Amino acid sequence: MKTESNLEKVLSAGHLAVTSECGPPRGASAQTVVDKAKYLEGVVDAVNITDNQTAMVRMSSFAGSVLVKQQGMDPLLQMVTRDRNRLAMQADILGAYALGIDTMLCLSGDHTKFGDHAMAANVHDIDSIQLIQMVKGMRDEGTFQGGAEIKGVIPKMFIGAAANPFADPFELRVMRLAKKIAAGADFIQTQCIFNVEKFERWMEGVRKMGLHEKCYIMAGITPMKSVGAAKYMKNRVPGMDVPQELVDRMASVAKEDQPEEGIKICLETIERLKGVEGVAGFHIMAIDWEEKVEEIVKRAGLYPRPQV
Amino acid sequence: MITAERKPLEEILAYIKPFKRILLLGCNECVTVCAAGGRKEVGVLASGIQMSMLKNGTSIEIREHTLERQCDPEYVEELLPMIDSADAVLSMACGCGVQQLATRFKDKPVFPAVNTKFMGGSDRHGVWTERCQGCGDCLLGLTGGICPIAKCAKQLMNGPCGGSARGVCEIGEDVDCAWHLIWERLKALDLTEQYLEIMPAKDWRPGGGSGPRKIIREDLAE
Amino acid sequence: MKDFEPVIVAFCCHYCAYTAADMAGSKRLFYPSNVKIIRVPCSGKVDSLHIIKAFEKGADGVYVAGCLEGDCHFKNGNDKAAKKVAHMSKYLEEIGIEPERLEMVRMSAGMGERFAQVASEITDKIRKLGPSPIKAAAA
Numbered sequence: 273m274k275t276e277s278n279l280e281k282v283l284s285a286g287h288l289a290v291t292s293e294c295g296p297p298r299g300a301s302a303q304t305v306v307d308k309a310k311y312l313e314g315v316v317d318a319v320n321i322t323d324n325q326t327a328m329v330r331m332s333s334f335a336g337s338v339l340v341k342q343q344g345m346d347p348l349l350q351m352v353t354r355d356r357n358r359l360a361m362q363a364d365i366l367g368a369y370a371l372g373i374d375t376m377l378c379l380s381g382d383h384t385k386f387g388d389h390a391m392a393a394n395v396h397d398i399d400s401i402q403l404i405q406m407v408k409g410m411r412d413e414g415t416f417q418g419g420a421e422i423k424g425v426i427p428k429m430f431i432g433a434a435a436n437p438f439a440d441p442f443e444l445r446v447m448r449l450a451k452k453i454a455a456g457a458d459f460i461q462t463q464c465i466f467n468v469e470k471f472e473r474w475m476e477g478v479r480k481m482g483l484h485e486k487c488y489i490m491a492g493i494t495p496m497k498s499v500g501a502a503k504y505m506k507n508r509v510p511g512m513d514v515p516q517e518l519v520d521r522m523a524s525v526a527k528e529d530q531p532e533e534g535i536k537i538c539l540e541t542i543e544r545l546k547g548v549e550g551v552a553g554f555h556i557m558a559i560d561w562e563e564k565v566e567e568i569v570k571r572a573g574l575y576p577r578p579q580v
Numbered sequence: 581m582i583t584a585e586r587k588p589l590e591e592i593l594a595y596i597k598p599f600k601r602i603l604l605l606g607c608n609e610c611v612t613v614c615a616a617g618g619r620k621e622v623g624v625l626a627s628g629i630q631m632s633m634l635k636n637g638t639s640i641e642i643r644e645h646t647l648e649r650q651c652d653p654e655y656v657e658e659l660l661p662m663i664d665s666a667d668a669v670l671s672m673a674c675g676c677g678v679q680q681l682a683t684r685f686k687d688k689p690v691f692p693a694v695n696t697k698f699m700g701g702s703d704r705h706g707v708w709t710e711r712c713q714g715c716g717d718c719l720l721g722l723t724g725g726i727c728p729i730a731k732c733a734k735q736l737m738n739g740p741c742g743g744s745a746r747g748v749c750e751i752g753e754d755v756d757c758a759w760h761l762i763w764e765r766l767k768a769l770d771l772t773e774q775y776l777e778i779m780p781a782k783d784w785r786p787g788g789g790s791g792p793r794k795i796i797r798e799d800l801a802e
Numbered sequence: 803m804k805d806f807e808p809v810i811v812a813f814c815c816h817y818c819a820y821t822a823a824d825m826a827g828s829k830r831l832f833y834p835s836n837v838k839i840i841r842v843p844c845s846g847k848v849d850s851l852h853i854i855k856a857f858e859k860g861a862d863g864v865y866v867a868g869c870l871e872g873d874c875h876f877k878n879g880n881d882k883a884a885k886k887v888a889h890m891s892k893y894l895e896e897i898g899i900e901p902e903r904l905e906m907v908r909m910s911a912g913m914g915e916r917f918a919q920v921a922s923e924i925t926d927k928i929r930k931l932g933p934s935p936i937k938a939a940a941a
Contacts, residue, residue, distance in 0.1 A: 298779070353734075354734070358781065377640045380734050380736060380741050382743075383732075383733050383734060383743070383750065383751050385733075385751045385752075386750075394733070394734060394735075396734050396735040396736070397781075397782075397784070398781045398782070399734070399735070399738055400736075400738075400741075401737075401738040401739070401778060402737070402738070402778075402779075402780065402781040405780070405781070406781065407779065417781060434742065435742075436741075436742030438742075439742045439743065439744050439745060440739065440740075440743075440744050440745050440746055440747065440760060441740075441744075441747075441760055441764075444725050444739065444740065444759075444763050444775070445773075447692050447739075447775055447776060448738075448739045448740070450776060451738055451739060451776060451778055453774075453775070454778060455738075455778055463742055510742075510743035510745065510747065510750035511741075511742040511743045511744075511750065588896065589893075589896040589897060590896070620849065620850070620851055623851045623854075623855075624850050624851055624854050624893070625856040627851075627854040627855055627857070628854065628893060628896065628897050630858060631857065631858055631897050631898075631899065631936045632896075632898060634936055634939045634940055635897070635898045635899075635935050635936060635939045636939075637939065648904050
């Protein structure tokens with residue numbers, strides 16, 4: 273074991289892990305975070321706390337993670353390289369670890385263009401792969417990115433990264449994963465999987481390079497609430513691949529039955545992916561639908577969560 | 581080259597409003613090539629200013645002149661015979677030229693008439709795109725001759741983000757994904773293995789991260 | 803203002819509009835003498851500077867007359883001229899001159915009637931607009 277992370281414990285014990293996410297509010301209410309997180313209590317092994325998701329200002333991922341931790345749950349601190357330079361990020365890593373946060377996800381972040389501060393500078397002092405390297409260096413070498421030694425307690429983070437098997441160029445996507453793993457990623461959470469066939473092809477490439485043995489790959493799952501949501505993700509969200517037949521299937525049922533149809537699709541996807549060699553767990557991103565995660569986890573046969 | 585675009589006339593007029601005699605200066609280098617501040621643009625701007633002033637019931641005396649290079653002190657010396665008869669200088673050169681003038685003529689107000697944009701090249705007639713951010717430590721040798729710092733919206737140094745689709749960047753249909761281009765180049769050159777090498781966190785000091793940069797060539801500097 | 807006679811500068815391509823003007827003349831077609839023709843080797847040779855200087859020197863209206871679409875003797879000088887005219891129209895607006903005072907027209911060498919008609923129409927239009935604000939301010 274590299275860390276004390278609950279997620280690492282679950283994964284290394286060979287269980288299919290489950291994570292979900294909680295987006296902090298666009299306000300200073302601690303209660304909102306607590307309320308959202310409560311839906312996930314006992315249902316998942318770690319709760320991703322997003323970092324200025326879609327480049328919109330929100331309560332910091334750090335503060336959100338601390339609030340979730342205070343509820344006795346395991347936060348997964350997301351960190352994007354868009355908003356801060358390496359000094360600020362390392363400072364937060366030290367602070368987060370000091371407050372009991374031991375799991376994080378290294379991302380480059382959505383471009384500011386998509387958010388409500390399009391005029392802000394995109395920092396990108398380092399990229400997501402260099403962030404992984406930096407966190408690993410802090411943990412394994414006990415040094416800061418600049419080379420100096422970390423004094424006293426060393427932050428031992430279980431290091432996650434994202435992968436999008438559906439972005440182009442497809443042939444590069446396995447190599448990009450290999451690079452993230454070489455940089456030090458311990459686990460991966462993928463982009464939402466709707467095009468299962470394409471994901472399987474990607475996993476084939478992953479296995480060919482033996483990457484599934486070097487890193488835990490958690491499949492990203494998103495239940496669709498409505499045909500409108502399906503269309504939006506298909507057409508509007510960069511890097512998403514929603515096949516037309518899923519949109520059609522959502523459209524084929526009455527509006528009031530669409531949420532259930534969306535859940536069914538997501539359960540079928542989980543079932544199929546359980547059979548894919550190398551899939552180590554599921555990351556359920558129920559956007560503005562956190563209350564459904566428990567039902568999904570239970571119906572998918574992923575409940576109760578193992579106590580490790 | 582360094583690219584530039586003329587500022588809105590309104591902004592230029594506001595700068596020169598308090599003055600009676602203006603020296604309007606073009607530059608024969610980059611801003612001429614990108615049609616922003618050469619001899620011709622100086623003429624067009626002078627006419628525009630004159631007409632705007634006339635329309636507003638005021639007048640101004642404009643002397644037009646275009647230097648070979650505004651960023652070199654030798655050429656700026658050429659202005660000595662005319663500088664005294666101007667109350668202010670309006671420069672159509674890039675920011676380097678404007679500052680050269682301000683440094684040389686300490687008691688003369690100097691205003692920019694263009695916005696300096698970026699270091700770029702011409703894609704086709706009338707279209708210029710950014711190519712270089714002057715990071716001071718060129719990595720083009722590792723990226724197939726395509727710069728991820730200048731051309732990737734997130735300055736990613738280790739490959740495309742998840743927003744790359746069909747060769748296009750997520751920020752806009754008219755923006756190529758730099759890493760898609762790099763990957764295609766590496767494939768064409770049979771250098772795809774090169775992609776697997778992790779580019780470490782960049783030292784931004786040569787790129788201006790530690791204050792204004794300077795080059796001193798010992799053999800040339802006096 | 804009743805007696806206002808606009809000064810109109812017409813940059814005419816040698817291969818079309820200029821020849822058309824010639825034809826209009828030899829056919830004794832009427833067109834207003836307000837139009838001052840400047841022959842250019844191609845409408846594409848008309849520069850932003852020429853257009854702006856024409857206004858500065860007192861023109862009330864300016865038009866560039868080039869060949870019909872696809873008929874430029876030099877491939878696409880007429881299309882370039884059209885873009886330049888559109889670009890300069892925006893600049894005129896910035897200066898405070900009505901952009902309608904500048905126009906791009908197209909015709910072939912054989913269109914003597916069209917030349918005369920265009921000259922009359924543009925003269926009428928500018929007459930209605932009145933003197934250019936620059937000229938008015940200078941007066």
